[in-house]
Amino acid sequence: MVTTRTAEEVSLAKRAFRPKITVFHCFNAADLAFENNGDCELKAVKMPCSSMTREVFLLRAFEAGADAVLVLACPEGACRHVSGNLRAARRVARVKKMLDEIGLGGGRLNIFNVTQGDDTAVEHILKETLAGLEALGTNPVS
Amino acid sequence: MIVGEQKPLEEIKAMVAPYDNFLILGCGTCVKTCFAGGEEEVATLASALRLAFGKDGKKTKISELTVERQCEGEFIRQAASLATQNQAVLSLACGAGVQMVASRFPKIPVLPGVNTTFIGILEQPGLFTEKCLGCGNCVLDVFSGICPISRCSKKLLNGPCGGSKNGKCEVNPETDCAWQLIIDRYQAFGETEKLYNYVPPKDWRTADAGGPRKLVREDLMV
Amino acid sequence: MTTRLEQILLSGQFAVTAECGPPRGANAEVIKKKGAALKGYTDAVNVTDNQTAIVRMSSVAACAHLLQMGIEPVMQMVTRDRNRIALQSDIMGAYSLGIRNILCLSGDHQTFGSQPDARNVYDIDSMHLLNTVKKMSDEGTDMSGYKLNVAPEMFIGAAENPFADPFEYRVIRLAKKIAAGARFIQTQCVYDLPRFKEWLKMAEERGLLEKVYILAGVTPMKSTRMAKYMANKVAGMSVPEAVIKRMAGVPEDRAAEEGIKICTETVAELRETKGVAGIHLMAIEWESVVPEIVEKSKLYPRPA
Numbered sequence: 214m215v216t217t218r219t220a221e222e223v224s225l226a227k228r229a230f231r232p233k234i235t236v237f238h239c240f241n242a243a244d245l246a247f248e249n250n251g252d253c254e255l256k257a258v259k260m261p262c263s264s265m266t267r268e269v270f271l272l273r274a275f276e277a278g279a280d281a282v283l284v285l286a287c288p289e290g291a292c293r294h295v296s297g298n299l300r301a302a303r304r305v306a307r308v309k310k311m312l313d314e315i316g317l318g319g320g321r322l323n324i325f326n327v328t329q330g331d332d333t334a335v336e337h338i339l340k341e342t343l344a345g346l347e348a349l350g351t352n353p354v355s
Numbered sequence: 356m357i358v359g360e361q362k363p364l365e366e367i368k369a370m371v372a373p374y375d376n377f378l379i380l381g382c383g384t385c386v387k388t389c390f391a392g393g394e395e396e397v398a399t400l401a402s403a404l405r406l407a408f409g410k411d412g413k414k415t416k417i418s419e420l421t422v423e424r425q426c427e428g429e430f431i432r433q434a435a436s437l438a439t440q441n442q443a444v445l446s447l448a449c450g451a452g453v454q455m456v457a458s459r460f461p462k463i464p465v466l467p468g469v470n471t472t473f474i475g476i477l478e479q480p481g482l483f484t485e486k487c488l489g490c491g492n493c494v495l496d497v498f499s500g501i502c503p504i505s506r507c508s509k510k511l512l513n514g515p516c517g518g519s520k521n522g523k524c525e526v527n528p529e530t531d532c533a534w535q536l537i538i539d540r541y542q543a544f545g546e547t548e549k550l551y552n553y554v555p556p557k558d559w560r561t562a563d564a565g566g567p568r569k570l571v572r573e574d575l576m577v
Numbered sequence: 578m579t580t581r582l583e584q585i586l587l588s589g590q591f592a593v594t595a596e597c598g599p600p601r602g603a604n605a606e607v608i609k610k611k612g613a614a615l616k617g618y619t620d621a622v623n624v625t626d627n628q629t630a631i632v633r634m635s636s637v638a639a640c641a642h643l644l645q646m647g648i649e650p651v652m653q654m655v656t657r658d659r660n661r662i663a664l665q666s667d668i669m670g671a672y673s674l675g676i677r678n679i680l681c682l683s684g685d686h687q688t689f690g691s692q693p694d695a696r697n698v699y700d701i702d703s704m705h706l707l708n709t710v711k712k713m714s715d716e717g718t719d720m721s722g723y724k725l726n727v728a729p730e731m732f733i734g735a736a737e738n739p740f741a742d743p744f745e746y747r748v749i750r751l752a753k754k755i756a757a758g759a760r761f762i763q764t765q766c767v768y769d770l771p772r773f774k775e776w777l778k779m780a781e782e783r784g785l786l787e788k789v790y791i792l793a794g795v796t797p798m799k800s801t802r803m804a805k806y807m808a809n810k811v812a813g814m815s816v817p818e819a820v821i822k823r824m825a826g827v828p829e830d831r832a833a834e835e836g837i838k839i840c841t842e843t844v845a846e847l848r849e850t851k852g853v854a855g856i857h858l859m860a861i862e863w864e865s866v867v868p869e870i871v872e873k874s875k876l877y878p879r880p881a
Contacts, residue, residue, distance in 0.1 A: 269398040269399045272403055275406055317406060509684075512705070513703075515743070550746065
């Protein structure tokens with residue numbers, strides 16, 4: 214999905230480690246074929262609704278070695294299950310707090326609202342996540 | 356239901372830290388309903404603890420099991436083999452469940468992972484409120500169906516006190532004044548004259564003041 | 578045997594009592610100093626019982642100090658901290674020391690005080706306490722029915738808040754308190770005279786004013802800040818906007834003076850109000866202002 218790279222992306226690719234990112238995405242929000250590009254190792258989990266992402270799924274993704282976990286939900290007001298995306302946001306907030314308590318850092322987990330087909334937005338989110346991982350480093354548990 | 360809340364992760368972690376392996380035992384009744392100690396919470400807590408210990412470089416083996424009810428011996432029996440294979444049991448039941456499990460496994464430390472908060476209801480999603488103190492002598496008939504013993508901050512039987520403002524309690528402006536509710540209900544069904552009645556002091560012997568309570572039903576004994 | 582406060586009320590003279598808070602410590606001089614300032618200007622001095630749930634010298638002990646100075650105390654007693662055993666025991670002890678007036682209260686909740694981590698008691702409520710003291714006086718027995726060897730005979734008072742909610746129920750509660758044993762009532766601070774008079778009217782309609790002496794609570798404001806605090810932060814308090822404006826309308830160094838003026842005006846109006854048997858001055862940590870208010874209200878000297 215990424216065809217040309219900016220200078221910034223090239224510099225990201227030169228990082229010491231190749232981050233693992235797990236993305237739980239509502240299949241209405243972003244039905245994307247996530248590809249592993251040079252920058253990171255992506256794992257996409259397609260969900261029938263972002264709200265179906267249980268707390269334990271998020272935590273187990275970290276147990277499996279993810280350096281960052283993302284949840285992609287539909288924009289506010291556009292959830293097919295009325296408020297699934299809002300509930301997902303609250304749950305993510307709760308797990309972020311747990312990650313802080315655990316010592317992994319809540320910054321490794323984030324939720325974004327994405328409109329279906331908006332590849333540019335997804336690319337931007339990934340770029341931001343990779344940039345954030347520069348500071349956070351690898352998952353200390355993996 | 357008995358409402359409970361999971362203890363902070365840090366506290367739980369410190370509690371189980373001395374053990375290399377332990378069982379997280381959930382309860383599928385009250386604490387499951389209030390999202391504190393059912394199967395889901397057992398899985399989440401186990402994962403969180405694995406991460407927390409993993410981060411410290413400590414290898415910990417965590418077993419997971421949820422039984423129907425920890426306050427009944429019959430259900431605890433299912434946990435026997437797993438419990439005995441582990442150095443400790445972290446129970447996510449209410450205080451009654453924890454003690455029941457402890458009495459069944461006298462040689463294994465049984466630790467509480469949940470704070471038992473109160474007997475209450477699910478008022479709306481995400482909001483649990485206290486409704487009963489288990490005083491052992493129900494007086495809801497005297498108070499229009501609203502319990503001042505559990506819901507008035509001062510347990511006033513002849514309330515309200517001077518701190519009732521706009522239907523709220525002075526102790527916490529988010530809490531309804533139980534006496535306002537009592538009056539409203541009596542007004543709604545036209546029994547306000549009952550408000551003139553002097554309600555005598557309560558006999559607390561049936562409540563916690565009388566020492567540990569016991570209920571005997573001989574017809575059910577075997 | 579009647580107390581001085583009771584005699585004044587019985588005789589139809591306008592009574593003056595003042596509140597006196599014991600110190601946060603064991604220094605008897607503090608209470609003696611406060612007592613000396615109030616002596617001669619009041620008919621009785623009302624001693625609080627760990628008010629606002631802040632730990633202080635006990636009401637019983639502070640009352641005993643006042644008695645030694647020839648000041649008649651009204652002992653406040655709250656049901657927050659003691660169960661029925663301790664309450665009855667302290668009533669007997671107080672009586673043995675010469676304390677003859679008692680004000681029965683439920684007490685401020687401990688979460689507002691200096692030990693919010695404390696467990697409260699509330700074994701009985703203020704209504705029950707009234708009834709207990711009445712039973713001691715009328716029947717000579719304790720709550721259990723045991724005949725006491727010398728039963729305390731107290732002049733019994735209760736508090737009522739005409740400004741708390743639900744308003745219509747306030748008079749019902751007053752009626753209950755009178756039935757339970759209250760012979761005098763001390764009210765919450767009066768700033769909102771119209772509402773206070775409405776409450777009195779409701780009490781009169783139910784024939785309650787013939788059965789009880791109403792002591793209207795008055796508190797002089799020291800500053801605009803205090804006026805705003807009373808209006809917004811104190812539950813069950815009604816401070817009209819006009820009062821706050823008046824306080825805010827004068828320079829801060831003259832605010833106390835204005836507060837005293839408002840207070841004396843209120844007292845003057847209360848004196849003219851049917852059903853008001855006296856005033857109870859609650860000059861919170863400002864007891865020294867009481868003589869000035871009493872004199873300016875032409876309530877000095879007090880009856881012998």
